[in-house]
Amino acid sequence: MSDLKQTPLYDLHRELGAKMVPFAGYAMPVQYPLGVMKEHLHTRAQAGLFDVSHMGQVILPGSDAAAALEALVPVNLVGLGESRQRYAMFTNDAGGILDDLMVANRGDHLFVVVNAACKEADLAHLRAHIPEVVEIADRALLALQGPAAETALETLVPGVAAMRFMDVATFDWQGAELWISRSGYTGEDGFEISVPAAQAEAFARALLAMEAVEPIGLGARDSLRLEAGLCLYGHDIDTTTTPVEANLAWAIQKIRRTGGAREGGFPGADVILAKLETGATRQRVGLRPQGRAPMREGVEIYADAEGGTPIGTVTSGGFGPSIEAPMAMAYLPADLPEGTTVYGEVRGKRLPAVIAPMPFQPTTYKR
Amino acid sequence: MKFTQDHEWLKPEGDLVIVGITKHASEQLGDVVFVELPEAGTEVSKGDEICVIESVKAASDIVAPLDGEIVAVNEDLADNPGLVNEDPMGKAWFFKMKLADMSALDGFMDEAAYTKFIG
Known part of the structure; x- marks a missing residue:
């Protein structure tokens, strides 16, 4: 595993007894000593901490970023309110899905999170269409998920409890700037937290010190997202599936559909808009x-x-x-x-x- | 008790042998969620894939350790596959078989050799 990249939490995973596996070019924890089944159930009962730092974090600066990114996704981003986040997907000319992503409006820029396996291709795709694309390589990304997530995070970061699903906000933790969204990929209430790499381990340790919080590996992440009916890119969606076939039509707002004010204007729009009319x-x-x-x-x-x-x-x-x-x-x-x-x-x-x-x-x- | 390189344990009981998987194997598999057993009365040859174990991670086979006949299977595993993790060397036996040649057992590892084998 020597040629694999490591996240800022690599040493902590080893210390916690994680079984590390190669995933999208990274050495990632697939499970901890608790095991997949108990990790899954713990997340649903209390709170699970996931290292998702292998995912790509990207900033698109400027007030024109939403309009520019709309040229690549069938989603209403111009209408995405400040401090709000939305699910989107990059489409290709055939209407297939290149990747799925989260887009947050953080005021003077968009903050985008993409899948690890698609990161390089997504960056190239973005750079080909958008003048300024900044890859954030010095921050870890953690997810805290489950019914006890709110209480646990509020203890460290007062104020997060007031956030609603898909809100995003900036907080301070011991001098570290946290970019927090109330979201995740388990079907549970919870948060995703972008934290500077240098403070990531200390922050994770502070969460894990709480009784309710256990570290959770990729194994349970997969069973949790599947129970929640959420797609895994490269498996449930890919370039051969359109958003309509993938049952993701809910993510395409009216304004981007036929007859909408900003109808089409994304790759594969002819195919996707036609399928929205006729059904797949x-x-x-x-x-x-x-x-x-x-x-x-x-x-x-x-x-x-x-x-x-x-x-x-x-x-x-x-x-x-x-x-x-x-x-x-x-x-x-x-x-x-x-x-x-x-x-x-x-x-x-x-x-x-x-x-x-x-x-x-x-x-x-x-x- | 004897051990195979396929991480099965074989325990003689009269003229039968009881077969299960080792603790090491159950730990490697992770949480077991489904077990498919052969039917009693099946004649099997060494190496035949006769049981399927599905864990949260993947499906694995159990092979017949020797030639013989399956005379009993542990139906408890069908209802409670988690037994394989809880008590792999005891309650979670998979099947009992009548060997064509009981002396063939002598060729397998004893516990010390198996412990060394999994190192």
């Missing part, structure tokens, strides 16, 4: 396998218990510790309603699964 032929849906056997990524889905050709494929799947059952996401023909039984082929056997609403686990965002 296939769609990302939730699946609840009926037995205990998980249906993992790559499992092919059939309409019938025998014969036929696959009608779709699982893009993420596993066991949900909170729902105590297997769960999956798959792309299936859009005309199949919720409640339909389909069959996943697992080790040569067709096992029933029901098309189910997502999230699998109710979200607890503080709106």
Whole structure:
């Protein structure tokens, strides 16, 4: 793992007994001694601290940044209020998704967080279209998630409890400037905190010193986001899926749609706007396998218990510790309603699964 | 008790042998969420993949350690796969088999050799 990059919390992960794995070019903790299942359940019951410093942090300065970034995403950013954050995706000319991202309006600049695996490509894409793009390489990014997150963070950073879901604000902690958003990727209430690299370990230690807070690895991060019905780029969404097929049409505001004041004007607009009108032929849906056997990524889905050709494929799947059952996401023909039984082929056997609403686990965002 | 390089333990019981996975293997797997067992009465050959263990991370196989017949399986594991993590060397046995040749057990590692093997 010597050629892997390290986050500012690398030494702390080792000290905490994390099992480190390569992920998007970084050595990252996949689990701590608690184990994936208990880490997952702890996050839902109390609070989990995640190191997400491998993700890309980018600043787009200037008052024109929102208009410029709108040329790359089908999302209303000009109308994004100050101190607010919004989910977006970079699209390509075919209407596929290059990456998904969070965009925050921090007054005189936009603060953008992108996926680790797409970071370099995203930066090149941004630089090709936007004059000033600043990669922030000297800050860590932490996520504190779960019902006890608010109380825990408020203890260290008075004032955060007043924030609502998708608010962003700047706070001070012992002289360190924190950029905090009330968001995350677990379905729980919580925060993401950008902290200067030099203070990151001390800040993480201060959180971990609290009874309610445990360190959580990538393993539980994956089962938490899947229970919450959230997409993992490169698995549930990629360049072959449009936002409409991916069931992310909710992220495309009216103003960017056909007939809106700023209709289109993003890559692949013709494809995406047409699909918004007509609907997609296939769609990302939730699946609840009926037995205990998980249906993992790559499992092919059939309409019938025998014969036929696959009608779709699982893009993420596993066991949900909170729902105590297997769960999956798959792309299936859009005309199949919720409640339909389909069959996943697992080790040569067709096992029933029901098309189910997502999230699998109710979200607890503080709106 | 004997141990295989596939991290299974084999415990003779009369003319049968009880088979499970080692504590080391259960720790490597992580939290087990699903176990698929063979059917009693199945004739198996050494190396056959006869059980599936799904953990939160991935699916793994258990192979038949020797030629023989599966005579009993631990149905408790189907309802409570977490037993594999709680008590891998005891309550979480997977199956009992009748070996074609009981003396074949002698070729496997004892506990000291296995401990060295996993180093």
